[in-house]
Amino acid sequence: MRILIIGGGAWGTAVALAAARHPAGHAVCLWLRDAAQAAQLRAQGCNARYLPGIALPPALRIASGEQALQTEIAQAQLVVLGTPVAALQAMLGQLAPALRPDTPLVWLCKGFAPTPQQAWHGQLPHELQQRILPQALCGALSGPSFAQEVARGQPTALVAASAHQAVRQALMQAFHAHALRLYSNDDLVGVEVGGAVKNVLAIATGICDGLELGLNARAALITRGLAEMTRLGVAMGARAATFTGLSGMGDLVLTATGNLSRNRKVGLLLAQGQRLPDILTTLGHVAEGVHCAQAVVARAAQLGVHMPISEAVVRLLEGRQQAAHAVQSLLQRDPAAEAGHEDAAP
Ligand SMILES: NC(=O)c1ccc[n+]([C@@H]2O[C@H](COP(=O)([O-])OP(=O)(O)OC[C@H]3O[C@@H](n4cnc5c(N)ncnc54)[C@H](O)[C@@H]3O)[C@@H](O)[C@H]2O)c1
């Protein structure tokens, strides 16, 4: 299979590695927008900035430049977009001239478009795609997955999400092997909402742990976070069952508790009193929850969905509230019933 992965950050590179190591012997190309970085990857045989110490197999081709991109897109049997959500709108436009209508197109990003000044602010990846490439066969590869672990070949389960069977099958053929296990799901909305909202909730859990509120508080936050993620997803047309799966609960647990998470790290450092711009500078990687928290809350408000944890994260990120006050405001809310038990009035 001929596979093109666009974006040489941590996750794009890890996914390219997984495809290149597949026993079927796929022909894999990793395309980077930065020609100097591409040359460095070729020269050093690893992606020293994003995945230091992990060797790239010689068979993995590294490409750069607009002409090479258009040629690779036209020849690919699967195109994978590994860039952050903020780059998706532009990337979809770049793909348009060469993408064949029967070539499956899949994105790896997790978030809502964080572009307040644009009309598409707060849209999910598939909503952007529907505006720009409405005919394309699309989907997402999501689920609990730290790039470093996938790159090292450690066991990981992912979700191949698409309404199109051809896309789910292409993903299985490309990646399912050895330590990487893929599960299919046709609820793309649910998978995208889970991937986006878990980042915001991981910031909240990082704050909770950074303030040393305890393991009980962490479990409460994750569980109630899952409830608010599910409420938003269902209001947007997703199936509730998706949120109990890998791209919902699975990714929420990983990102909220795993110290490899950039979003969790943002929360831990905010709890120490560090300033958000300083945190983002030292992080050196994208933390999607920071960029899309406001969009999550705005989208929820439009739909009349209550998301108290995400709302508290937005107040903190915008500097409108201190962490300790956000905790107080969450604890002081009125008693409520658990989801599915609304008749059991408090
Ligand atoms: N790192 C992980 O463990 C992981 C796992 C699953 C999903 N994701 C998701 O994958 C997406 C990418 O994350 P990452 O970890 O690779 O980020 P990263 O910060 O490691 O790298 C981002 C990469 O995207 C590139 N980029 C940015 N704008 C671009 C553009 N317009 N065109 C081409 N390239 C562009 C940057 O140069 C950089 O190489 C995010 O949405 C993230 O939530 C990450």
Ligand SMILES: O=P(O)(O)OC[C@H](O)CO
């Ligand atoms: O490091 P994070 O917080 O961006 O999370 C990475 C992945 O999305 C975990 O599945």
